[in-house]
Amino acid sequence: MEKTLLNVRNLTIDIPVGGGTLHAVRGIDFSLNRGEVLCIVGESGSGKSLTSLALMGLLGKKITPRADEMSFDGINLLKAGSRQMRALRGARMSMIFQEPMTSLNPAYTIGDQLIEARMLHGGASRAEARARAIELLEKVGITAAASRLSQYPHQLSGGLRQRVMIAMALMCGPELIIADEPTTALDVTIQAQILRLLVDLVREMGMAMILITHDLGVVARVADKVAVMYAGGLVETGPAADVFGQPRHPYTRGLLACIPLPGKTERGAPLGTIPGIVPSLVGEVSGCTFRTRCAEAGPDCRGTIPLRGEGAHEFRCVHAEGRRVSEQEGA
């Protein structure tokens, strides 16, 4: 029986905005065991990044996440003080951000910033931290690692910077890595490289990872578990094979129809699209948020949508079985 590393139940993030409250994340649940890869998939603005920042305690002073439970290895993250969160951040849980170009401090060398990440958590001399930095830079595929330590971020390309960011996240050997669209800002040619590197490292070091991405092709290859987010809610979650093999929520099916699959998608056939836009999350949100874009929506989509599922594969949809209702409406 694997031990649960991360447990999140009913996580809710409300952001006060000009005209009311933005319900950015609305009661999501997920859990992660040691060594597992969870992919969170969804459109921009679906609350993926906020969820990861909430886990790290990096939402800022103005936004307080609420949840029935949010725990990391038995530590209640909701109750943890700033000192306790600081001791976790970078040491036991690390984050890799979307923007490698701006995520490194321009005023300090790569070496300073890598070594700082280790030194902040004690237990290592500067020489040891330096040796660790060189070792990790080599591991992330940077040549002449020792001489890179004295370089500044502006002297490195985006791809190199993201490799440095990955090395920095690994400096203390964390148990959990949260990678928030780590390749979005990079050239397409190196996106796959970096992602492969990250996944290999995670597997090799036995870490758990939350990978936030738009790229379903990547998800299919690396994920143990998948969580599909839409408009701040989790619409479908489960083992990757189940979610990809038998997608139950119309939104998941829509997303999958948007990507071409070698051997499955016919040559020349149009790729799927999902019409419409994500609804506003300011003010009262009720029912299924996807109903305005859903081909299968009916009157019952306005009500409370229960969580349904078989085993670990769960989804929130009352019409998961097909077009029955819309056909009745048409008749």
Added chain:
Amino acid sequence: MLQFILKRLGLAILVAFTVSFISFSLLFLSGDPAAALAGETASGEDIEAIRRVYGFDRPMMVQYADWLLSALRGDFGESYYFKLPVAGLIADRLSVTMTLGVCGISFALLTAVPLGVAAAVRPNSLIDRFALFMSVAGQALPSFWFGLILIVVFAIKLGWLPPSGAATWRHFVMPTIVLGYYAMPAIMRLTRAGMLEVLSSDYIRTARAKGASETRVMFKHALRNAIIPVVSLAAVQMGFMLGGSIVVESIFALYGAGYLAWESIGRNDLPTVQALILIFSMFYIVFTFLADVLNAWLDPRMRSS
């Protein structure tokens, strides 16, 4: 870094030459210097005599070279008014102005930077409102009025500080505050704006994600980046304080170089004016150079450009 310093030094020297030429030519912009010296009632022969004595009959470039070479040796000629060497005259006054300028900019930086940082850390808080109030007041209060109010309160009513003169450090307290308060608002606003911008940047989030404490985030990661424009501004203000503290110097009867410049302009004492312009410009050039070097040390990206 060394290459950057040498390049900036070369530029500074070029600027210094240009400025020296301009300040020399001022002599000829205000009309015939020999006629001005001789006075309104002088005859043509008198003027010619003065022209020869002072060397105004030689080609301008020769006069410039002569003046510059003497200036480099510290000889700025003789004051028309005091009939004394300009160099000694200025040296006496400069120590007062330098003391005032250094105290003024230190006061401005020591109040403005912490206040700016505090305001940026908690925008719209009480301390931010206070900082805004201080900077608006600083910009709105004319130095002469603020100086007089201080004299009325602290020298006359309370009797804590001497109202005028430059004999002891206590004489410099009020002038420092007046001069420093004049420079404070701009530095404060720039520090606040810079900190706000830097604090919202991705690398600050990275520093927090590493587990750095808020103090470390503020001072190690944020301030170093936010302070860069402030360094350039402070250099300019320092130069301005040395040359432009005339108002403060006259209110508190601190007879410094700024006051001397103002007097000398009124007296048509051209060698003194020329020398002061040259010296003030050199200060500007030196401070700008130092600011560039400091900024290059703070921000590695500047070293390569």
